[in-house]
Amino acid sequence: MDPDALAKAFVEHYYSTFDTNRNGLANLYQEGSMLTFEGQKIQGASNIVAKLTSLPFQQCHHSISTVDCQPSGVNAGMLVFVSGNLQLAGEQHTLKFSQMFHLIPTPQGSYYVLNDIFRLNYA
Amino acid sequence: MDPDALAKAFVEHYYSTFDTNRNNLANLYQEGSMLSFEGQKIQGSHNIVAKLTSLPFQQCQHSITTVDSQPSGVNAAMLVFVSGNLQLAGEQHALKFSQMFHLIPTPQGSYYVLNDIFRLNYA
Numbered sequence: 328m329d330p331d332a333l334a335k336a337f338v339e340h341y342y343s344t345f346d347t348n349r350n351g352l353a354n355l356y357q358e359g360s361m362l363t364f365e366g367q368k369i370q371g372a373s374n375i376v377a378k379l380t381s382l383p384f385q386q387c388h389h390s391i392s393t394v395d396c397q398p399s400g401v402n403a404g405m406l407v408f409v410s411g412n413l414q415l416a417g418e419q420h421t422l423k424f425s426q427m428f429h430l431i432p433t434p435q436g437s438y439y440v441l442n443d444i445f446r447l448n449y450a
Numbered sequence: 451m452d453p454d455a456l457a458k459a460f461v462e463h464y465y466s467t468f469d470t471n472r473n474n475l476a477n478l479y480q481e482g483s484m485l486s487f488e489g490q491k492i493q494g495s496h497n498i499v500a501k502l503t504s505l506p507f508q509q510c511q512h513s514i515t516t517v518d519s520q521p522s523g524v525n526a527a528m529l530v531f532v533s534g535n536l537q538l539a540g541e542q543h544a545l546k547f548s549q550m551f552h553l554i555p556t557p558q559g560s561y562y563v564l565n566d567i568f569r570l571n572y573a
Contacts (some may be wrong), residue, residue: 425548444531
């Protein structure tokens with residue numbers, strides 16, 4: 328699969344899972360995975376999903392504006408850089424966000440997230 | 451040096467060089483380096499600096515809002531994720547931007563940029 332198409336497919340999968348069932352994201356992280364969420368550093372799939380499921384909103388919707396990808400030079404890994412809007416249920420205005428993922432291939436032919444950094448872009 | 455301090459030092463160096471003499475950024479890239487600039491893909495130090503020096507403004511000032519860093523999983527390499535404001539000379543309003551760098555250690559004990567992805571965050 329073309330890297331840009333693969334990155335877009337991952338992004339669609341990640342955010343649709345986030346928006347419908349955050350617990351389902353556990354499959355995308357491993358014990359060595361790292362999330363920096365608004366500056367807070369979290370390591371390991373269990374801790375990352377605990378963080379994401381403890382966010383102070385039940386429903387949200389990500390709409391993606393841009394997806395950029397480059398090979399990371401690490402074992403056929405891929406860097407994916409996303410920008411978009413996050414709509415929280417009951418809120419009138421969306422929040423702008425940027426996020427980067429470092430995806431590493433798994434022996435099963437899929438990818439997991441080794442590095443994940445998320446920031447809201449405050450207006 | 452602490453990784454967060456190292457990332458901040460790199461970021462200060464990169465943007466002060468960008469804001470004063472973009473040609474000197476050539477030292478921070480190598481032939482295998484990749485820049486995605488607003489979706490345009492450019493490879494190699496020479497081509498990257500040609501792109502950055504051909505941008506349609508002579509003077510600019512980056513002010514940095516956030517710097518996040520994580521180890522990228524190989525040989526002390528580092529992922530750096532930056533958000534900030536870009537002020538162009540003569541423009542009243544700053545532009546919001548996000549950028550990520552994948553920094554690889556050099557044998558000389560410094561770092562070079564292997565991956566660089568830049569996006570403006572349109573309001």
